[in-house]
Amino acid sequence: MVLGDTAKKYNNDTSRPHPKLLFPSHPYTSISKDHPETMKGTHDHCITNGGTVNKTGHNSSLTTGMTKELLNCSTQIKIIADINKTTTTQNITTSALFHDTLYTKPRYLLSRGRNTAMVGVVAAVLGRLLAEVVEKEMKGCNLVVVYDEGYNHRDLLDPLLLLENVKQVVEIKHIMSEVAWVSEGCQGYLVMLTQPDPLLSFTSSSPLLWDYRGRYFFVLPSRSDLEEVVGTQKGRKTENIAGAVYREGRWQVYTNHMYGKTGVRIVGTWMGEHFASITPHLYPDKLSDFHGTSLQAVTFEWAPSVFYYRSRNGSVLFRYGTDIGVLETLAQVLNFTVEYQEPPQGERWGRKEENGSWSGMMGRLARNEVDIGLVDLYVTLIRVGILDYTAPYDSELSCFMARTEPPLPRWQSLAYPFQPSTWLAMLLGLIITGPVLCLLARGSAVCGGEEVVRLQSLSYSCYYSLGLHCCEAQETIPRSKSTRIFVIFLWLYTITLTIAYSTNLTAFLLVSKVATSMETIRDLHGSGLEVSGVGDFYGGALGSASDPYLQSLEERFRSYGDAHEIFPGVLSGRAVMIQNSPFLEFVAATKFTSRGQARMRLMKECFAPFSIAMSVQRHSPLKRKFDQVINWVVAAGLVRHSFLTSLRLFAQNTKELADEVDGGQESEDVQVEGVTSLSLEHLQGIFFIISLGWLVSVFIFCLELVV
Structure with missing residues (x-):
């Protein structure tokens, strides 16, 4: 062995x-x-x-x-x-490879009981074949040799030991059944067995007990045995598998198929010293061209990563979006087609169940039911044990979406141009200027000067001052110098105030003022609102955050199966939604915006950035080639191009559906660009003031009648 x-x-x-x-x-x-x-x-x-x-x-x-x-x-x-x-x-x-796993009673091929000369010839031929394979296909690789007693012959092993580059490295991480196969650089495996049953049993063991990047060369009794090894779960995920079978006095050499075809194909016949034809390439790049093979991908609608272009009856005509654009580019470069599937209703990305299994997209990948998973998939350590991520092609922030607070009433617009402190200062100035004007007028009269009699009245002086504050011209002109100087500066003071007020008033009449709302995570912590999300992912992410305010939000986190279940709570103001920022921005802009006013908004402070990637099966050979092409896609800027193209296509599709509903008629509400007419809604404040004035006048009139 x-x-x-x-x-x-x-x-x-x-x-x-x-x-x-x-x-x-x-x-x-x-x-x-x-x-x-x-x-x-x-x-x-x-x-x-x-x-x-x-x-x-x-x-x-x-x-x-x-x-x-x-x-x-x-x-x-x-x-x-x-x-x-x-x-x-x-x-x-x-070699510690397999330990006792492959020890069994063999069917002797190169052993006692047969013609010694014949056995020596067969062993020598096989030895030269293996030496040729190592020199041509495993040059510079670390080599591990595994065999049973049937192949225990010095004429077989001598050619291997003669190779200067042959190294047999015992790589032991843990001496137990859970040993992890880790190899740096090239690793070659020569496995010679007279019966494949122990090997088949080993390939059904833990997925970790295998080097999926290694180069394997199996010597087995028959082609069917080799095909059975290639058809195992580990064999299907190993790109570089070749083997030799002794048949009709010659060694026939095979290599495995990947995706689309099963089993092995013959690539050459060893004639004893050389191959019958040109030396075959046993380990070619089998993933550069899939020859139109169909790969299974699981996804679901999640804008703007994945859009569904639907017909009038709601059926899906095709899919598009940022993630779909990247996958379709991979399909064009590597020449494969994609068959899309969806996870069970309500499971979306999936979660880890109590029994240790996964649901949704993660579950289908973990069970090797599909080849690819995509739709705004975060690269996290939580899932690395059940799948492999491709190279990331985008990054996103996780943000909070809250309700947009309704604007303050329009009638309050008259008070918006000045802050409360400014209004208070103006009120004090109004109260002071009337009595001061009256005192100056009386003082001038007492000192022998001439002054208007009206200004010596306190009530008239206050009325005079109020008129100037309201930018109303007064007919009465002071006669004394001191009174005139005071009135001149009072004019300058009131003109400045009235111009500033009228200028700002125009803006506040046209634009509604939004109420103060929470913008930071600390504000969210103090609000006591529920934090809602799709799935359980964000609950754990919040709990593992270093910010104490974020950690406290885990207690208020609640998971939902679908985003539409969260929207009513956000609109009512009892919850906020946590999700990736492109999705939240798209939802707020397309689903909850009317006349330019969005009913939902994103808080200024976000959570954490995450890289976006596709997922493939654990140890999938697709990852190597996908990573290479995705790096090209990112360098060429095609991810951004796919995003913008998807938004334009969505807008076009939405417009077409709206035209079908409206019968092609244009909207009756036509707004002239650049011109806005003031409506009663804009000026409702001034009508409140005149109404208040009327009520006060009637009340005073009634008091005069009584008195």
């Missing part, structure tokens, strides 16, 4: 040369198949947390806890051997 077993046979066979290390300071190391948690061998001096391994020649035992530390040393466990040179007996490194 493992290279170490063969090495022991090599070491016991004194009639043949033993491999000599190219780096004598890095001797071979063995891992027992019965006790993979123990590693023995001769090593360079390497300090670990568990102890010191010396190069004095004696065997040192490393416990499981020390294994990871050893792998972090500068003397990582590697094999680079040269068969042509001799050396003393050494133990050859054993």
Whole structure:
């Protein structure tokens, strides 16, 4: 099964040369198949947390806890051997791949009981084939060799050990069933088995126990066995799979299909020293052209990311939007078609259920039911365990949408030009100027000067001052110098006030003044309003925020299955909605705007930015190619172009539907651009004043009759 077993046979066979290390300071190391948690061998001096391994020649035992530390040393466990040179007996490194998983009673192919010469010829031919594969397709790769007793033959293994670039690296992250396969750079796997059942069992184990980017070459009994391996869940997600089958005295070489076709196709026949024709490329780029293959994508209507262009009867004619534009660009570049599906009603993106499964879009991707998921999908750590994200192509803020407070009554417009403090100062000035004018007039008369008798009356002086404040010309002209100077400055004072007031009054008569509303997260915290969102995502996001005001909003968060269930609460003023800013802006502008007045608005302070990407199945081979094309799309500015094109198409579709409803008639309300006529609504304040004046006059008249 493992290279170490063969090495022991090599070491016991004194009639043949033993491999000599190219780096004598890095001797071979063995891992027992019965006790993979123990590693023995001769090593360079390497300090670990568990102890010191010396190069004095004696065997040192490393416990499981020390294994990871050893792998972090500068003397990582590697094999680079040269068969042509001799050396003393050494133990050859054993691959920990599969451990006991593949140990079973094999159907012997290269074993005792058959013609020795015949077996040697077949083994040598296969060895040269594997050496050719490694030299041409795995050059510079870290190589892992796995085989059972049926392929335990030195004529098979010698060509592999003769390769200078062959390295066998034991990469152990955890010595347990949940070991994570992690490889940096190129990783090659040669798997030679006389029966595939243990391999098929292994491919059905945890998805983490596989290197989906590695290059695999399987030697199996038949083509059907190879197709069965390729058809497993791990096989379907591995782009680089090839294999050889011994048939009619020759080794036939196959490579796997990806998307659209299943199984394997023959690419060449090994003639013993070379291929029958041109050397085949076993691991070509299978994802540059999908040849019109249909991929399954799950999405739903969520403007402006995804729009549905509907007919009169409501059926969907086609989809468009920012996300759809990116996917359609991918489809054109990579030559595939898209078949759209929708998640179950009300599930949208989906949530994690109590039993650990996921619903909605996430659930369909986690169960490998669809290939792609898209619609304003945030890149978060919450979902990385069940799917893979493509490269992001957009970013958005998460904001709060609240009700637009109704404008203040129009009749209050007369008071808007000045602030309350200004009105108070004017009132004090009005109260003071009347008595001061009266005192100056009386003083001038007492001192022998001539002054108008009317101005010496307090009531007339107050009336005179009020007339000037109202920009009303007065016939009475003071005679004394002191009184004239006072009246001149009073004129300047009142003219400035009246001009400032009349100028601002025009603006406030035409534009409604909006009531003061909450704009910050702190204001939202103090308001006590419910925070509503689609799904549970934002509840957890608010709870994990560092801002204490945001954290407090988690207690008031309530999830809904659809955005339309949230709108009534926002319009009534008892809730705010949290969602991505493009969606909220689109909703506020298109669904809740009348005569230019929006009934919903976005608060100035937003939550947090998120990157937007598509999602594919976990370990999907689509990610590599999608990332490459998406980076091109972003660099070319096509995401913004798709967004603007979608908005224009939506406006056109909306206008067409409106024309169908109106019968093509133009609206009766025609507004002349640049001219606005003042209506009773604009001037209702002045009518309130005249009405109040009439009531006060009648009341005073009644008092005069009584008195």
